[in-house]
Amino acid sequence: MTWEPGRLDDQAHLSEGDPGGMLPAVAASAAHVRTGYRTAVEAQVDRLGAHGRPRAIVVAGMGGSGIAGDILAAVVGSGAPLPIVTLRSYQLPGWVGATDLVIAVSGSGDTEETLAVATQAVRRGCTLLGVGPTGSQLQAIATQASAIYVAVPVSGQSRANLWLLAIPLIVAAAAMRLVPADADLFERVAKALEDMAHRCRPSSDSFINPGKSLAMDLAESVPMIWGSSPVAAVAAYRLACQLNTNAKYPAVYGELPEVGHNQVASLDGPLAEYDIFADTTGRTVRLVVMRDVEEHPQVMRRREAALRAARERDVRVTEVTAEGVHPLERIASLIALGDYASTYLALGYDVDPTPVSAITELKARISQ
Numbered sequence: 001m002t003w004e005p006g007r008l009d010d011q012a013h014l015s016e017g018d019p020g021g022m023l024p025a026v027a028a029s030a031a032h033v034r035t036g037y038r039t040a041v042e043a044q045v046d047r048l049g050a051h052g053r054p055r056a057i058v059v060a061g062m063g064g065s066g067i068a069g070d071i072l073a074a075v076v077g078s079g080a081p082l083p084i085v086t087l088r089s090y091q092l093p094g095w096v097g098a099t100d101l102v103i104a105v106s107g108s109g110d111t112e113e114t115l116a117v118a119t120q121a122v123r124r125g126c127t128l129l130g131v132g133p134t135g136s137q138l139q140a141i142a143t144q145a146s147a148i149y150v151a152v153p154v155s156g157q158s159r160a161n162l163w164l165l166a167i168p169l170i171v172a173a174a175a176m177r178l179v180p181a182d183a184d185l186f187e188r189v190a191k192a193l194e195d196m197a198h199r200c201r202p203s204s205d206s207f208i209n210p211g212k213s214l215a216m217d218l219a220e221s222v223p224m225i226w227g228s229s230p231v232a233a234v235a236a237y238r239l240a241c242q243l244n245t246n247a248k249y250p251a252v253y254g255e256l257p258e259v260g261h262n263q264v265a266s267l268d269g270p271l272a273e274y275d276i277f278a279d280t281t282g283r284t285v286r287l288v289v290m291r292d293v294e295e296h297p298q299v300m301r302r303r304e305a306a307l308r309a310a311r312e313r314d315v316r317v318t319e320v321t322a323e324g325v326h327p328l329e330r331i332a333s334l335i336a337l338g339d340y341a342s343t344y345l346a347l348g349y350d351v352d353p354t355p356v357s358a359i360t361e362l363k364a365r366i367s368q
Contacts, residue, residue: 001349003219008212008348014200014202017347020354023202023245025160030193033332034154036167037186039267043150045129045168049175054101054127057084058092059169060117061105064159067241068105068131070234075170077326078230090116096127096338105165105173106156109136118142131168155339157354159245162238163193169305170328181328189332192324199341211340218243218345221253221283222271223285226259228303229292231327236290238311242342244351257302261303264306278284284316291321291336 009014009132034296059069069086072227076084087093090113092210096102102121109132118138121128122145130149131141142149152164162264167186174181200211207213227233233255240253266272271287287310289303310317316322346353 001351002237003349005216005219005348007350008206008209008215008344010204010353013292013350014347017350018343019355020352021344022157022160022343023340024352025156026336026343027161027197027201028160029336029339030161030197031250032161033049033167033186033190033193036164037171039164040150040168040171043148045148045150045167045172046175047148047178048101048127048129048172051127053082053176053178055099055294056082056096057101057103058096058117058121059085059103059105060087060092060114060121061109061165062088062113063107063245064157064162064241065105065107065114065165066109067162067234067238068169069103070237071166071328071331072103072169073174074230074234074331075181076173077327080178082178087117089113092117092120092124093311096121096124096126100126101129102126103129103139103169104142105130106132106136106138107154107161107165107167109133109138109248111138112136115141124145124333129168129172131165138303138332147322150302156358157245159242163332179327179352181326185326185328188324189329192329193332193336195342196336200278200337210337212344214318214341214360215344215348217316218249218286218288218341219348221316222283223249223286223288224263224266225251225253225288225290226306227253227255227290227292228295228299230255231294232290232292232322235322236288237289239323239338239342245347245356245359246342247346247349248351249342249349256299256306256343258332260302260306266312267268267313267315268324271332272313286316286318288318288320291319292330293322294327294330337354 073084104118128147134151225236227236240251323333
């Protein structure tokens with residue numbers, strides 16, 4: 001597979017190389033925000049607020065569904081009066097009990113790890129909230145337990161339905177007075193995603209298209225993606241995951257200031273050596289920093305120092321800054337750009353962004 005940037009402005013290739021419709025799915029994010037909000041309201045998620053706040057919130061989910069829990073924790077922020085934990089495993093921690101809320105999120109509704117946790121939550125008497133498709137095993141568990149279930153109209157890959165799955169969690173948090181979020185906020189987020197879709201549309205040339213530009217930065221590199229806040233760190237993780245699944249491309253992610261104690265050492269390593277005069281271009285580190293408008297002062301200093309160190313070593317650097325005021329707006333802006341970039345990177349390598357054959361093979365091997 002070779003990288004050919006000209007493919008990004010070849011409209012026929014962008015259409016033919018994406019038979020699963022990942023680009024249209026990314027462009028549907030605004031509609032997903034509106035639908036996710038509407039279905040959460042119709043499911044009367046606000047009933048969660050009638051019983052007071054739980055002791056803790058545990059979000060069970062895998063892959064793209066699990067990121068919904070990370071988004072919830074980042075949007076609520078460090079000032080939350082309770083812990084919010086994302087669980088990516090089969091086992092509910094021993095400390096979780098009847099005073100806790102377990103949110104089970106599954107784009108397929110049949111994810112075995114998530115179903116296992118939801119079943120344990122019911123047995124322990126936890127309050128359960130389910131988010132997934134209609135007619136799924138997850139819905140059956142929630143119905144049997146008389147729990148609230150938000151039936152969202154997911155289609156295709158779970159990672160393409162992120163906002164359908166994540167928005168009901170924000171609605172639930174607002175009902176429990178953990179974060180201010182009303183209909184106006186969700187409409188602002190939807191409009192911002194529409195604007196991003198316009199800027200990153202396939203017919204927009206690479207030199208003015210932020211999604212294509214970021215893909216061109218990432219191409220032929222080993223991306224090391226850092227977030228400068230909890231909000232930006234979730235977006236960094238999402239971008240790494242999207243690069244893995246859409247472009248079948250490796251990536252490393254982390255959060256400042258922690259990366260200053262480990263990953264920054266890579267700037268002195270063999271993959272950091274970039275020679276513009278070399279006859280052949282090897283894959284070298286590309287530092288991608290996702291910045292947030294709300295950074296701890298010391299994190300800001302570390303970010304600036306790390307960027308100086310990278311540039312002094314001729315390590316290529318890309319900076320992306322969140323847009324918006326509310327943390328949900330900011331995280332959506334970063335995630336949307338990364339979703340487009342990962343899809344364009346796949347198409348630039350002539351990789352179909354939708355199938356994940358290695359994941360499917362792994363599941364088949366486990367089931368044997």
